[in-house]
Amino acid sequence: ADGRVSLDIHAPRVEIAPDDLDRLFTPLAPCPPAGCLSLACAKRIAEAHGGEMEARSGPGLGVKFTCSFPMA
Numbered sequence: 001a002d003g004r005v006s007l008d009i010h011a012p013r014v015e016i017a018p019d020d021l022d023r024l025f026t027p028l029a030p031c032p033p034a035g036c037l038s039l040a041c042a043k044r045i046a047e048a049h050g051g052e053m054e055a056r057s058g059p060g061l062g063v064k065f066t067c068s069f070p071m072a
Contacts, residue, residue: 004068012062021055021063042067 016024027040043053051069 003071005071006066006068009065009067010062011065014063016055016057016063018057021057024055025053039065 024039025043039053039055046053046067046069049069051067053065053067055063055065057063
């Protein structure tokens with residue numbers, strides 16, 4: 001949509017408070033589940049190529065990651 005390609009990844013059983021979502025993209029931050037360094041690297045790679053990566057969470061939703069890039 002809008003000249004962008006998006007990839008959504010949904011982790012339905014992972015519960016993270018919405019206020020803690022930014023920590024997921026902070027390298028070496030203490031955050032459950034493990035993987036903050038990987039997510040921080042993925043976000044940095046996306047941004048280096050004009051993309052974006054974000055996470056959303058809500059009760060019963062789990063965590064949803066969206067990575068989007070401009071179409072080539």
